[in-house]
Amino acid sequence: MSDSYHVVPWFNSEEWHGVYDDLADPSSNKEKLLECLLVWKARCPSLPSGIESTLSLLQVYNEDNKNHDYESSDQLLRLAYSSAIMRFVNHMLDTETVKGASLYQAARTLGVPDWVVDLRHDTAHSNTLPPLKLLREGCLISLQWLQLNYWDKLKPYIKDYVCGQEYPVSGDIYKIETLLNFYISLGICIQTKIKMKNLSEIPNAKMRDTIVSNARELLRDQDLSNLKTVSINSLINILNIQGKKLLKVKEPSTLVTEILLGNESLLLSKELLYFFGANDFKYKNKLCSSYVRCFEILLTFLHTNDLLLDLIMGLVKVTQNQESGHFKSKLSALWLSEILAALKISQNIVKKTKKMSLDDKTSKKKNDIKKLYEHWYPGTSIKNRFLLDLQKSAPEELQDISYINPIITTYNNYLTYFINNLLDLLEPNLPRVVYQKICNLAKLISTPEKFPVTASSVIYTVDDLEANDDVMIVENVEEKECGKEEAVNRSSEHPQIINSIWKLAANEFDWMTCPIGKLPSQNKEKEIETN
Structure with a gap:
């Protein structure tokens, strides 16, 4: 029996996503x-905390919307709302309170408003229940919190299990996600x-x-009793060793990429970018x-462990x-440029x-290598x-023209950035000429407004000729009655004009001797110039 699946109350992933969509709409x-x-509850009486809380809050909210006799049901509604909110606070903050945090500390960590915790305390310890208006607002805020912090986060992982396929264990995915976020947090510091x-x-x-919290979860042997003695650099060094062990799963690079490019990722976060300017x-x-x-130690770790490609x-x-949208595409392109x-x-x-x-290679520290680089390449700093990792080259694939050819040849408005x-x-x-032509093509695709087509460059077709046959100008009416050869021969000496664009070609021209892309008249002009 595989450990990579869980028995769940929903029939399939489609049913779960249907509930998700209805909840979000x-x-x-x-x-x-x-x-x-309620069907899920019947199938599995012990539902996950997020679903249990959603069900409790939604039941009261729906009952309140159906009931118009507010005076007679005020006390019952307040009791129902209070009970649902209290269960929500107890269930959803439990992950932090088990670590010794108070409800208010847990609420701050998880982003639950303090006043929602106050509603829970008033329900549990006060002689009177909170006002109905405040309870309704607390119910809506709690449902919104569940949407963002439970349903949205769970959505990428809801998939149908197929027998015979190997899947990464969900616990491993969570630990890898925690590892990546831990790297980013330390990088910010x-x-x-x-x-x-x-x-x-x-x-x-x-x-x-x-x-x-992340350090305790990932580095269980690390002493965190006195934070003044816990060096951030020492945590990074330990994390580099421990991180390799966490990545011993099937297709770790795919998992890492999915997490870093997901909706919750800080790598493509607009908020973090705007925070730094x-x-x-x-x-x-740029x-x-x-x-x-902020991302340097994370990306260096990925480079060292062959996860960057x-x-x-x-x-x-x-x-x-x-x-993807303009912001996300541009941010991705600029990240590519940096990497x-x-x-x-x-x-x-x-x-x-x-x-x-060999001795020189192994004895060089990062700062020494930087100085050597500036010595090798004068004028650069x-x-x-x-x-990234200064002792590891770029992935071999990126040094191969056949590998990057699809990147270059695929239409991409943001290619010019990287x-x-x-x-x-x-x-x-x-070759420099080829290099420059590819760059110019990328620039043309991304900024066509900088390469405007001149107004005189009009493309004419056969339709222009057919639509204007009736305006053909014939200088002499008698020429119509002459034979076709005589008329065509004369036309070569005095070309007949068709709507001021087209000229009739004479039969005397030998088209077989005319190069493709040129007219016979152009050949004659060239001969005259030569003579």
């Missing part, structure tokens, strides 16, 4: 939604402008608590350096997909170090650049 029939949830040394220096309490993104078509550095190809697909440029630096360093002795950095990785290098 304000105009949907909530009666039908409630009936489906150590990026150049902030530069925190230990966990106690993190000013944001919520972020500090999240990092400590979006002026460079909007007006200079990413803010402090924003990029799938992420790069995933970002390329985002730029090619017209449904490919960093890979070029690593590629150059590996080329140079191949000529060094990589001190504050975004860098085409130069992509071509720079090729081995051997492309």
Whole structure:
């Protein structure tokens, strides 16, 4: 029996997604939604906490909307609302309270408003129940929270199990997601402008608590009793070792790419980009350096463990997909530019170090390699650049023209942002003329307005000729009665004009001797010039 599936109360993934859609749509029939949830309850009396809370809140909400005799049912509704909200708070904050946090601390960590917790306390300890108006508002807020923090997060993982196929264990997926987010959180702490040394220096309490929680979950042997003694760099070093063990699952690169490019991903998060400043993104078509550095340790880890290629190809697909939207496509393209440029630096360093002795290679630290690079390539500075693993070259696939050919030849409005950095990785290098033509083509596709077609470049077709046959001008009426050969011969000396665009060709021309793409008259002009 496989451990990669769970027995669930819904019949199939389609049924689950139907409930999800009805819950997310304000105009949907909530009666039908409630009936489906009750069927799940009948199939499985012990439902997951998120579904149980949704069912309790939705039952009261629907009953309230159907009941118009508010005076007689006020007390009953208040009691029902209070009970549903209390169950919601107890169930959904349980993951944090079991770690020793109070309800208010748990609410802050998970994003539940304090006043909703107050409603729970008033219900449990006060002699009077909260006002009905406040309870209704609390019910709606709780349902919205469940939508964002339970249903939305669960959606990517709801799939039908097929016998005979191997699937990653859901616990592994969760741990990998936690690992990636942990890397990003630590990256934010150590990026150049902030530069925190230990966990106690993190000013944001919520972020500090999240990092400590992740560290306890992933690094169980780490002593976190005194945060002043816990170095962020030491956590990163331990995480680099522990992370390799967590990635011992089937197709880890696919899992990592799906998580990093998912809807909840911080890599393509608009909020995080705007937090660090979006002026460079909007007006200079590049990413803010402090924003990029937040992801440096994560992307370096992926590079070291051969997980970066799938992420790069995933970002390329985002730029090619017209449904991604302008923001997401542009952000993906700019990330590609940064990653490919960093890979070029690593590629150059590996080329140079191949000529060094083994002792020299192993003894060099990152700062020493940076100084060597600036010595090898005078005039360049990589001190504050975004860098990856400096002792590992770019993936071999990206150095092969046949591998990147589909990227270049596929229509992509955002190709111009990263085409130069992509071509720079090729081995051997492309001829400069070919390189420039590819870049110009990418620029033409992305900015056609910079290459306007002149007004005189009108394309005429046979339809133009047929539509204007009746305006053919004939200088002499008697020419009509002459033989066709004589008329055509004369037309070569005095060409007849058809709607001022077309000229009749004479039969005396030998079309067999005329090169493709030229008219006989053009050949004659060339002969005259030669003579």
